[in-house]
Amino acid sequence: MSDPLLTVEDLAVTFPDPDGSDTRAVDGVSLSVEAGEIHGLVGESGSGKSVTARTVLRLLDDADVSASRLAYRGEDLLAKSEREMRAVRGDEIGMVFQDALSALNPVMTVGEQIAEVVRHHGDVDESTSLLSELRRKYVTGTSKSTASWRRAVELLETVGIPDPEQRASEYPHQLSGGQRQRVMIAQALAGDPSLIIADEPTTALDVTVEAGILTELRELCADFNVAILLITHDLGVVAQTCDHVTVMYSGSVMEHGPTDDIFEAPAHPYTEGLLRSIPEGAKRGDELATIPGSAPDPRDRPAGCPFRDRCPEATEACTDSLPEHALSAEHHTYCHHRPHEDGGRDDVRTSPQPER
Amino acid sequence: MGLERYVTKRVLQSLVVIYAVASIVFVAVRSVPGDPARLILGGSADVDAIRAMRANLGLDEPIPVQYAKWMADLAQGNFGQSIYSGDPVLSMVANAAEPTLSIGLVGITIAVLVAIPAGVVSATHYNEWEDYAATGVAFLGISMPSFWIGIVLILTVGSTLSFLPTYGYASLKAGVIPWFTHTILPALAVGLPYAGILTRMTRSSMLEVLGEDYMQTARAKGLPARTVLLKHGLQNALLPVVTVAGILLALMLGGVVAVEMVFGVQGFGRLLIRSIERQDFPVVQGSVILISIVFVFMNLLVDLLYTFVNPKIRYGGGE
Ligand SMILES: Nc1ncnc2c1ncn2[C@@H]1O[C@H](COP(=O)(O)OP(=O)(O)OP(=O)(O)O)[C@@H](O)[C@H]1O
Numbered sequence: 001m002s003d004p005l006l007t008v009e010d011l012a013v014t015f016p017d018p019d020g021s022d023t024r025a026v027d028g029v030s031l032s033v034e035a036g037e038i039h040g041l042v043g044e045s046g047s048g049k050s051v052t053a054r055t056v057l058r059l060l061d062d063a064d065v066s067a068s069r070l071a072y073r074g075e076d077l078l079a080k081s082e083r084e085m086r087a088v089r090g091d092e093i094g095m096v097f098q099d100a101l102s103a104l105n106p107v108m109t110v111g112e113q114i115a116e117v118v119r120h121h122g123d124v125d126e127s128t129s130l131l132s133e134l135r136r137k138y139v140t141g142t143s144k145s146t147a148s149w150r151r152a153v154e155l156l157e158t159v160g161i162p163d164p165e166q167r168a169s170e171y172p173h174q175l176s177g178g179q180r181q182r183v184m185i186a187q188a189l190a191g192d193p194s195l196i197i198a199d200e201p202t203t204a205l206d207v208t209v210e211a212g213i214l215t216e217l218r219e220l221c222a223d224f225n226v227a228i229l230l231i232t233h234d235l236g237v238v239a240q241t242c243d244h245v246t247v248m249y250s251g252s253v254m255e256h257g258p259t260d261d262i263f264e265a266p267a268h269p270y271t272e273g274l275l276r277s278i279p280e281g282a283k284r285g286d287e288l289a290t291i292p293g294s295a296p297d298p299r300d301r302p303a304g305c306p307f308r309d310r311c312p313e314a315t316e317a318c319t320d321s322l323p324e325h326a327l328s329a330e331h332h333t334y335c336h337h338r339p340h341e342d343g344g345r346d347d348v349r350t351s352p353q354p355e356r
Numbered sequence: 357m358g359l360e361r362y363v364t365k366r367v368l369q370s371l372v373v374i375y376a377v378a379s380i381v382f383v384a385v386r387s388v389p390g391d392p393a394r395l396i397l398g399g400s401a402d403v404d405a406i407r408a409m410r411a412n413l414g415l416d417e418p419i420p421v422q423y424a425k426w427m428a429d430l431a432q433g434n435f436g437q438s439i440y441s442g443d444p445v446l447s448m449v450a451n452a453a454e455p456t457l458s459i460g461l462v463g464i465t466i467a468v469l470v471a472i473p474a475g476v477v478s479a480t481h482y483n484e485w486e487d488y489a490a491t492g493v494a495f496l497g498i499s500m501p502s503f504w505i506g507i508v509l510i511l512t513v514g515s516t517l518s519f520l521p522t523y524g525y526a527s528l529k530a531g532v533i534p535w536f537t538h539t540i541l542p543a544l545a546v547g548l549p550y551a552g553i554l555t556r557m558t559r560s561s562m563l564e565v566l567g568e569d570y571m572q573t574a575r576a577k578g579l580p581a582r583t584v585l586l587k588h589g590l591q592n593a594l595l596p597v598v599t600v601a602g603i604l605l606a607l608m609l610g611g612v613v614a615v616e617m618v619f620g621v622q623g624f625g626r627l628l629i630r631s632i633e634r635q636d637f638p639v640v641q642g643s644v645i646l647i648s649i650v651f652v653f654m655n656l657l658v659d660l661l662y663t664f665v666n667p668k669i670r671y672g673g674g675e
Pocket residue numbers: 015023024025043044045046047048049050051052062233298
């Protein structure tokens with residue numbers, strides 16, 4: 001098997017705090033994204049999903065990052081200089097952020113925000129020097145006859161924005177929430193990346209708009225052969241969209257595997273809890289359950305399994321560091337009590353490979 | 357569209373403000389104790405001469421009539437003549453305004469040219485020596501009044517760089533170079549405190565912008581750091597600065613008046629103070645109204661500049 005597109009192994013991210021305890025936001029996360037797949041990264045708020053995503057693009061300057069491997073197409077991202085990272089950002093890996101209203105620049109037309117990515121990473125012959133960028137921004141405006149602008153309009157059309165020609169000259173506040181998120185997606189696609197990291201792309205939207213955006217993402221993934229690392233706290237979204245899923249809790253991975261396997265046979269008490277808390281996951285007649293308690297403070301996380309204080313099955317053993325159990329080649333869990341000793345769930349499943 | 361309505365509204369507002377200022381000036385000048393006619397003719401003048409002078413000046417009419425005449429004259433651009441010299445107020449003010457506006461505008465230009473880069477560097481080097489240096493100098497600038505900076509400049513720069521005159525003013529008509537050498541020192545004196553305030557504002561505004569999501573987005577798109585900073589950040593950082601700069605303009609013109617004295621410039625401040633002393637009330641009235649017209653006009657300009665840099669106002673909608 002060839003290298004996965006993105007490999008993260010044993011990633012730890014700490015925010016140093018000079019006069020307090022450091023925040024260990026990510027504490028040994030591993031995941032891998034295959035070319036062309038949609039990989040879900042789920043976990044409740046504060047579990048370190050966004051930090052993981054930003055670390056992949058090396059956007060966090062104030063964090064200490066360590067990993068036994070952080071590689072894109074086999075290339076070590078941690079070894080790259082800032083200049084080399086610029087050739088990865090936007091070009092190989094596009095990023096879609098949660099709140100498009102704040103993530104888009106309020107004083108730039110959406111067309112220019114897309115066009116500049118085309119200029120920097122695409123196949124157009126337009127100067128990207130600081131001076132010509134500033135001239136475009138403050139003096140001449142973006143010329144509508146350039147290849148990059150035409151490409152931006154095309155991309156707006158691709159992501160399903162009506163009247164793209166007109167829209168391209170508008171500012172973010174003139175668009176609807178759903179359209180803004182589509183602009184973010186167009187912007188992420190503009191450099192023709194192989195991977196898009198989408199950090200809760202639909203959380204700020206209402207349900208009908210959300211469904212449209214998710215469909216869009218799925219189709220783009222197929223049409224452009226881009227892989228997507230889809231960050232969400234909504235297992236319903238994962239069920240609809242993802243091929244594989246990695247479940248995070250308080251900085252660590254609890255379980256990962258093919259989406260179908262995880263939904264049919266969750267192997268970690270935390271995943272089970274999460275599944276019971278969504279309508280699709282709860283068995284008919286069950287009340288929608290929430291997991292009692294709250295996640296530990298990342299500045300002061302106890303050793304061993306971070307979920308043990310809330311886990312119905314916790315024992316003494318849970319204070320030891322997390323073990324890894326393979327339930328199948330692809331489905332792994334990190335729990336001291338799984339697979340069950342009674343053998344109820346430890347039969348190794350042979351799961352079908354995802355199609356893409 | 358929203359923009360036209362906005363501009364119309366602002367222009368009308370400005371006219372109302374100017375009208376109000378004119379009325380206040382009218383009242384204020386007439387509530388100053390003392391009789392201009394007596395002042396002109398001297399203490400020993402006889403009653404008839406004074407009465408004649410009062411009639412001549414229009415001071416014998418009822419106040420409402422004086423007010424109506426005054427407004428009618430103003431509306432036609434007629435600001436009257438000096439009681440003393442008989443020169444038209446408009447040309448007196450125009451002559452005195454040239455040095456004042458030169459010093460003010462050069463001062464603002466220096467302030468903006470210094471403050472924006474200093475503020476940006478300060479923010480991008482937060483808590484490094486560049487930041488300390490910039491905020492330190494800015495603090496000095498803010499804490500020294502303009503006239504004091506003027507005196508210091510005369511004593512230091514003026515005595516070492518002999519080609520920079522420390523006294524008087526040369527009109528632009530006499531050539532750009534003499535104009536500039538006469539203007540630069542007073543302009544620095546006026547501009548430095550202003551630069552200090554603007555530097556601190558640009559710095560804090562830029563610091564805020566650096567933490568904004570769209571800056572991270574720009575970086576995540578693989579843009580070079582400087583492009584992110586200057587293309588994506590600068591305009592956003594200047595939005596609040598532009599608003600405050602407009603208010604500061606007014607304060608700065610106050611500083612010019614004091615600096616003129618220090619540098620012996622026959623500017624607007626001189627004219628105003630001398631006219632007040634002599635109770636040359638047509639000149640006082642005219643100057644105050646003309647200066648307020650300049651103020652209102654500059655504020656209007658700043659507001660329009662703001663709509664230009666902020667598309668949310670230019671294109672309506674938004675939050
Ligand atoms: N710049 C930072 N400095 C210090 N701590 C940080 C920083 N960024 C994130 N953290 C901490 O890291 C932890 C993980 O945050 P992260 O944003 O990755 O969570 P998340 O899983 O994305 O949650 P959400 O669903 O709310 O977006 C949190 O405890 C957060 O407070």
